[in-house]
Amino acid sequence: xxxxxxxxxxxxxxxxxxxxxxxxxxxxxxxxxxxxxxxxxxxxxxxxxxxxxxxxxxxxxxxxxxxxxxxxxxxxxxxxxxxxxxxxxxxxxxxxxxxxxxxxxxxxxxxxxxxxxxxxxxxxxxxxxxxxxxxxxxxxxxxxxxxxxxxxxxxxxxxxxxxxxxxxxxxxxxxxxxxxxxxxxxxxxxxxxxxxxxxxxxxxxxxxxxxxxxxxxxxxxxxxxxxxxxxxxxxxxxxxxxxxxxxxxxxxxxxxxxxxxxxxxxxxxxxxxxxxxxxxxxxxxxxxxxxxxxxxxxxxxxxxxxxxxxxxxxxxxxxxxxxxxxxxxxxxxxxxxxxxxxxxxxxxxxxxxxxxxxxxxxxxxxxxxxxxxxxxxxxxxxxxxxxxxxxxxxxxx
Amino acid sequence: xxxxxxxxxxxxxxxxxxxxxxxxxxxxxxxxxxxxxxxxxxxxxxxxxxxxxxxxxxxxxxxxxxxxxxxxxxxxxxxxxxxxxxxxxxxxxxxxxxxxxxxxxxxxxxxxxxxxxxxxxxxxxxxxxxxxxxxxxxxxxxxxxxxxxxxxxxxxxxxxxxxxxxxxxxxxxxxxxxxxxxxxxxxxxxxxxxxxxxxxxxxxxxxxxxxxxxxxxxxxxxxxxxxxxxxxxxxxxxxxxxxxxxxxxxxxxxxxxxxxxxxxxxxxxxxxxxxxxxxxxxxxxxxxxxxxxxxxxxxxxxxxxxxxxxxxxxxxxxxxxxxxxxxxxxxxxxxxxxxxxxxxxxxxxxxxxxxxxxxxxxxxxxxxxxxxxxxxxxxxxxxxxxxxxxxxxxxxxxxxxxxxxxxxxxxxxxxxxxxxxxxxxxxxxxxxxxxxxxxxxxxxxxxxxxxxxxxxxxxxxxxxxxxxxxxxxxxxxxxxx
Numbered sequence: 001x002x003x004x005x006x007x008x009x010x011x012x013x014x015x016x017x018x019x020x021x022x023x024x025x026x027x028x029x030x031x032x033x034x035x036x037x038x039x040x041x042x043x044x045x046x047x048x049x050x051x052x053x054x055x056x057x058x059x060x061x062x063x064x065x066x067x068x069x070x071x072x073x074x075x076x077x078x079x080x081x082x083x084x085x086x087x088x089x090x091x092x093x094x095x096x097x098x099x100x101x102x103x104x105x106x107x108x109x110x111x112x113x114x115x116x117x118x119x120x121x122x123x124x125x126x127x128x129x130x131x132x133x134x135x136x137x138x139x140x141x142x143x144x145x146x147x148x149x150x151x152x153x154x155x156x157x158x159x160x161x162x163x164x165x166x167x168x169x170x171x172x173x174x175x176x177x178x179x180x181x182x183x184x185x186x187x188x189x190x191x192x193x194x195x196x197x198x199x200x201x202x203x204x205x206x207x208x209x210x211x212x213x214x215x216x217x218x219x220x221x222x223x224x225x226x227x228x229x230x231x232x233x234x235x236x237x238x239x240x241x242x243x244x245x246x247x248x249x250x251x252x253x254x255x256x257x258x259x260x261x262x263x264x265x266x267x268x269x270x271x272x273x274x275x276x277x278x279x280x281x282x283x284x285x286x287x288x289x290x291x292x293x294x295x296x297x298x299x300x301x302x303x304x305x306x307x308x309x310x311x312x313x314x315x316x317x318x319x320x321x322x323x324x325x326x327x328x329x330x331x332x333x334x335x336x337x338x339x340x341x342x343x344x345x346x347x348x349x350x351x352x353x354x355x356x357x358x359x360x361x362x363x364x365x366x367x368x369x370x371x372x373x374x375x376x377x378x379x380x381x382x383x384x385x386x387x388x389x390x391x392x393x394x395x396x397x
Numbered sequence: 398x399x400x401x402x403x404x405x406x407x408x409x410x411x412x413x414x415x416x417x418x419x420x421x422x423x424x425x426x427x428x429x430x431x432x433x434x435x436x437x438x439x440x441x442x443x444x445x446x447x448x449x450x451x452x453x454x455x456x457x458x459x460x461x462x463x464x465x466x467x468x469x470x471x472x473x474x475x476x477x478x479x480x481x482x483x484x485x486x487x488x489x490x491x492x493x494x495x496x497x498x499x500x501x502x503x504x505x506x507x508x509x510x511x512x513x514x515x516x517x518x519x520x521x522x523x524x525x526x527x528x529x530x531x532x533x534x535x536x537x538x539x540x541x542x543x544x545x546x547x548x549x550x551x552x553x554x555x556x557x558x559x560x561x562x563x564x565x566x567x568x569x570x571x572x573x574x575x576x577x578x579x580x581x582x583x584x585x586x587x588x589x590x591x592x593x594x595x596x597x598x599x600x601x602x603x604x605x606x607x608x609x610x611x612x613x614x615x616x617x618x619x620x621x622x623x624x625x626x627x628x629x630x631x632x633x634x635x636x637x638x639x640x641x642x643x644x645x646x647x648x649x650x651x652x653x654x655x656x657x658x659x660x661x662x663x664x665x666x667x668x669x670x671x672x673x674x675x676x677x678x679x680x681x682x683x684x685x686x687x688x689x690x691x692x693x694x695x696x697x698x699x700x701x702x703x704x705x706x707x708x709x710x711x712x713x714x715x716x717x718x719x720x721x722x723x724x725x726x727x728x729x730x731x732x733x734x735x736x737x738x739x740x741x742x743x744x745x746x747x748x749x750x751x752x753x754x755x756x757x758x759x760x761x762x763x764x765x766x767x768x769x770x771x772x773x774x775x776x777x778x779x780x781x782x783x784x785x786x787x788x789x790x791x792x793x794x795x796x797x798x799x800x801x802x803x804x805x806x807x808x809x810x811x812x813x814x815x816x817x818x819x820x821x822x823x824x825x826x827x828x829x830x831x832x833x834x835x836x837x838x839x840x841x842x843x844x845x846x847x848x849x850x851x852x853x854x855x856x857x858x859x860x861x862x863x864x865x866x867x868x869x870x871x872x873x874x875x876x877x878x
Contacts (some may be wrong), residue, residue, distance in 0.1 A: 020780060065485060099623060116412075116599035117600075118600070120592050120595035123592060123607065123809060123811070193845075244416065250499075278855060303419075306828070309830070317491070321829075350785065350787055353792070354790045365635050366673045377463060
């Protein structure tokens with residue numbers, strides 16, 4: 001909250017400058033269903049820290065959490081300035097007709113466009129936390145056991161793949177893929193047992209809409225015959241087993257849309273450098289992961305691939321470092337938050353300049369004589385010599 | 398024409414994707430080339446500004462050329478530093494892990510410039526976009542046609558024209574440009590067009606920076622020293638009539654003063670005008686007939702015309718409007734509802750100067766609030782109880798020249814900021830990068846879940862290292878990386 005002192009240039013001497021962090025006003029937070037508690041409260045923390053009033057609209061697809069907020073938050077926080085609005089599309093539409101000082105939305109790119117267009121009417125700045133197909137590039141010279149564990153927990157251990165930063169698909173070399181597949185299968189069994197459909201450690205698919213969507217991805221004829229592990233489904237319980245697919249075509253539905261579920265395609269290439277072209281042919285994702293010990297490959301990855309965030313030799317963990325900005329780029333979103341970035345996201349940085357009446361420079365004002373012009377030029381160029389000379393009328397124009 | 402435009406954008410994208418704009422050396426070469434252009438073409442720039450706005454050479458240098466040279470120099474001096482990844486600390490629990498933020502160019506950016514500082518408002522964002530390693534398409538304002546032509550002719554001679562292009566034209570060209578996909582759009586202009594641009598940008602999820610305007614008030618408190626009063630008058634008059642004739646987003650729009658000081662203030666301003674702002678050669682003219690007409694209608698509103706205490710004369714032929722002072726025009730008149738953007742200065746009187754805070758509440762947030770006062774309590778109240786892009790005490794407009802202060806609005810005056818380092822950041826993506834090692838595996842990260850693992854997580858999130866240590870029996874070390 002403390003104003004930040006900044007330096008002033010010689011031209012403006014004597015003066016002092018600082019940047020004051022000011023709340024924006026009344027902010028709207030529209031959160032998602034997959035981490036309904038986190039994605040509701042985390043932005044609220046930033047908004048409150050920055051001094052704003054907040055309206056939180058939890059997702060209707062997580063109704064238990066939504067009603068939990070509505071019931072318990074008012075007894076903990078100042079409910080005159082922190083409010084919950086429950087509901088679905090029509091309530092959200094009505095909220096978007098209001099004028100907000102900032103909107104933070106977590107969700108998908110389709111709804112994000114609607115929100116951005118609505119915000120435009122009131123010139124409301126927005127933060128959009130979207131998703132994308134987060135790729136995992138796997139090299140061969142690695143600790144495969146550790147890597148497999150980190151991939152599996154990042155995918156199925158993170159809301160069963162229903163997370164914006166969950167690994168979406170893997171790219172590895174043709175020669176390494178059998179070993180990787182084995183390691184993944186072994187790890188899956190270790191974590192979820194021989195019958196993962198019975199495991200209590202796996203989240204279910206959120207609702208029948210998403211279950212149908214995921215079924216449709218599996219039913220695409222382009223991926224038929226490509227399932228190499230899992231594939232079991234139980235519509236009644238909304239469960240799909242951890243599923244691996246090998247070398248599905250790029251124009252299949254599963255490789256064109258964000259999966260957001262427990263299906264993991266593995267794409268093989270001859271040479272890992274080809275993976276960067278594949279990743280760059282798709283919209284920029286929220287996260288991109290690489291498992292390697294090669295310094296060269298790490299640097300190439302960092303320089304050639306653009307994503308919201310990147311993690312080497314692990315998955316999803318960067319989310320937890322509050323010193324790192326969390327946000328997307330391109331189709332994966334705009335703006336960022338977490339830690340101080342949350343505070344900044346909900347703050348207006350107001351420049352405050354204190355000038356003194358001393359040190360008046362008449363060259364600033366008309367009528368503009370040649371002498372004034374020389375002086376001004378010297379001042380603007382920060383040229384002390386010319387400045388002194390012009391003051392004494394010694395400069396030729 | 399549309400095909401040419403698409404081809405230009407395509408080429409900008411190809412150049413960006415080939416990596417042509419990313420190296421330090423490329424960025425530095427472009428900034429140096431811009432500096433050369435500003436030095437070598439100073440006369441031509443002044444000529445263009447004279448044609449477009451009748452701007453005096455001094456204003457042209459002070460507000461555009463000189464200002465840009467300073468900005469380019471600042472960028473050249475700091476570019477290496479700005480491009481460097483920022484190391485970020487990592488909590489001990491995540492050892493061994495390193496984190497950093499890498500500044501990455503966004504890609505292909507579109508810059509819309511305004512007509513009042515047609516060179517300055519084109520090249521200042523361009524400096525930021527190039528420093529950040531982007532390809533750029535610049536659309537200057539068609540209302541400043543000589544400046545637009547200057548940029549279209551000269552930028553390709555100095556800069557890498559596969560990466561930086563100028564597209565001239567009016568609203569139709571603007572619309573065609575908005576149909577393309579951009580990685581960022583930077584707009585300087587009115588709130589009305591700002592809304593159109595943001596709506597178009599929404600289709601591609603393109604982030605935008607909107608530098609808009611508003612009615613920038615200047616609160617004039619009583620000043621005990623006559624020297625302070627003299628300086629204040631200089632600065633107020635300069636920030637209106639000496640600054641593109643008030644056609645500037647940060648020009649003083651209107652004054653707020655205690656009613657008992659109003660006559661004194663009016664007299665001082667009249668004298669200042671007589672001494673400094675009577676020669677048409679020193680004053681920028683009104684940009685075109687349409688804006689002239691808009692301002693004419695403001696003054697000729699019968700309820701407003703009665704409040705003219707100085708000036709008021711207009712000459713359509715030369716697009717000249719005399720520096721004009723209005724005393725307490727009705728608050729619901731056009732001149733007090735809309736951004737004036739011209740040489741008319743309303744003075745609104747209040748019972749006490751502290752009432753200015755109430756006056757400003759409920760009004761759209763302007764780009765700047767100015768206050769001329771030595772009262773520290775009033776200054777504090779202004780900072781804390783009002784909202785605006787920026788606040789400047791005891792001067793006006795000059796905050797524009799400081800590279801260390803973010804320049805941008807809030808609310809109706811826009812969002813996003815630039816100048817100095819803020820320009821570089823505006824056109825960059827801050828990519829979070831975390832590097833982990835294969836050593837040090839913690840089994841509590843992985844299912845199957847149990848209470849012990851949950852306990853580990855509780856300790857981790859509360860940074861309870863003692864608790865963790867006691868639970869550390871499950872630590873697994875690996876023998877190779």
